[in-house]
Amino acid sequence: MADQTRVTEQPTSISGFVDLLSLEQIELNLFRGWCHAGAPLRAFGGQVAAQALVAAGRTVDPGRAVHSLHGYFMRPGDPRHPLVYEVERLRDGRSYATRRVTAIQGGEAMFTLSASFKVPEDGPDRQRAVPPLPDPDQLDDPYVAWAGGGAESYWSTTGRYTLEMRIVPRGASGLPKPQDGVEEQFVWLKSASALPGDDPLLHVCALAYLSDLTLASTAAMHLQPPRAERRGPARINLASLDHAMWFHRPFRADEWLLFAQRSPTSADGRGLAQGEFYTRDGLLVASVVQEALVRERR
Incomplete structure (x- = not known):
């Protein structure tokens, strides 16, 4: 080394x-x-x-x-x-x-x-449909609410110039009611700057970055609201433990992607969250699963 x-x-x-x-x-x-x-x-x-x-x-x-x-x-x-x-x-x-x-x-x-x-290959194609949700152009910029400092200083300063985010409010029109015990979150994400179109690996790596932004917080929504809805300091300790992704179809990370997330369980100081990335046209391009450490602060 x-x-x-x-x-x-x-x-x-x-x-x-x-x-x-x-x-x-x-x-x-x-x-x-x-x-x-x-x-x-x-x-x-x-x-x-x-x-x-x-x-x-x-x-x-x-x-x-x-x-x-x-x-x-x-x-x-x-x-x-x-x-x-x-x-x-x-x-x-x-x-x-x-x-x-x-x-x-x-x-x-x-x-x-x-x-x-x-190596890419051709074959039968099918996917799960995404529910109709508000377009990102219809949603507020959460960086305005995050302006300040402390633990979120990167996201409210440099972060806002490298990535864009729009969070679908809970209870928005078109959202199906989640099953009992399941927490859900829907977020639009993309790079704030244009990425080279001739480098597919760069777009996949960019999506790996974006996939860790909100997934753990979905597993902790039973303990505290997501960052965009929260007022005051965090009440929990939250950290990623493992992370898995599958990439299904080509996409661009500098175009809006809907991150549909759900958490089916949380126990033993750990929470499990799952998610899918969809293009604006409803094409399923990637799936994610993550387990996060979720502990209430004492």
Whole structure:
């Protein structure tokens, strides 16, 4: 592993979403990147997962598209120091390729990712339909409500210039009533800046980042409202434990995507959340499952 005491300086600004996924290659199968804070002194897990996927994709033939990832968060990352991503080339088959990535900081593994890539192929097509919901142009910008500081300072300052979000209010017209014991949340997301159209991997990695923004909060809605509805400090400790995604169809992460989320259960200090990403035209492009640590603060 490379000596982490000799590193480039942390970027002083972020000009767009591409910068969030930027990595420096420091050796064969070895990359280095910086992550911003999602909470005070804790690297944002969605960015860690997205950068790990970037590292994996850098070692795969461009003709193979990522179709799934599975990751485990083992330690919180420190946004004041870089992360090193070490890629293992597990298999390169005729149709599929598999990679394992370990994110390392301070000599310790903090996140592991397994990702599978495949050659595209034609076949039968079907999907679940999405309920009719308000268009993102009809919804308020939540960054206005988040203006301030503290734990949400990144999201209310730099974050608003790198990604856009619109949250569908609970009880909005067209929303079916959730089953008893199930919490639901619907959010429109996209990159605030245009992304290169000739790099499908970049759009997939961007979606991996976006997928971690609101999923854990869905699992905790029985304890506190989502960020856009909340007034005052958080009443719970919330952290991603693991994260899995499946990518079904091509898409662009710089165009609005509806993130339909639900949490069927929460127990034992953990909450499970599931979600699907749909295009504005109702095309199902990705599915996500995450388990989060959910603890009330005492």
